[in-house]
Amino acid sequence: ETAVFQTPNYHVTQVGNEVSFNCKQTLGHDTMYWYKQDSKKLLKIMFSYNNKQLIVNETVPRRFSPQSSDKAHLNLRIKSVEPEDSAVYLCASSWGNQDTQYFGPGTRLLVL
């Protein structure tokens, strides 16, 4: 049963455009994350966020930014996409940052 929802499933766009991906969790968790899975299937953390603290992986370009309206939602905005942003973006949530993380199905981005 899916409890972390992501939209869209798939998005195609052109270099320089802005995109935004949505993530919602219904588990009552207070911490959410964004991961990037590249073409080599490597999964890397991008952000961790709860209502008190945003933690950013220092390797994430500044064009990426998380946006949260409440603890159940954490969207990902990419201001001006680049070809290397083509990847699958996975959202996850947990209770605190030490508990098990639950993942959404992912959003696949293709930048032409």
Place this chain on the structure above:
Amino acid sequence: GDSVTQTEGQVTVSESKSLIINCTYSATSIGYPNLFWYVRYPGEGLQLLLKVITAGQKGSSRGFEATYNKEATSFHLQKASVQESDSAVYYCALRPGSWQLIFGSGTQLTVMP
């Protein structure tokens, strides 16, 4: 830095045979990281298979087992008899005491009928 290594990108096993998927780790920021196996079945999202937070302990789920071996810095995944429904991508991961999970590159398991 902290890292996870899965040496096999793809593994093919016949149904009812035994399986081992190798995972070794390096945890320089903390001596005793938490260790995990995640699995992605076809068409589904990544989900936790098992986790072990104490060195020397064994975790198990759905017939799979993994033992936290601190001396060998390993966390190999094993199953005595695989089924076709076990075909999936398996990811080993560690949490070095901080906020993030660090994943291996994944192992695609194909179980042949």
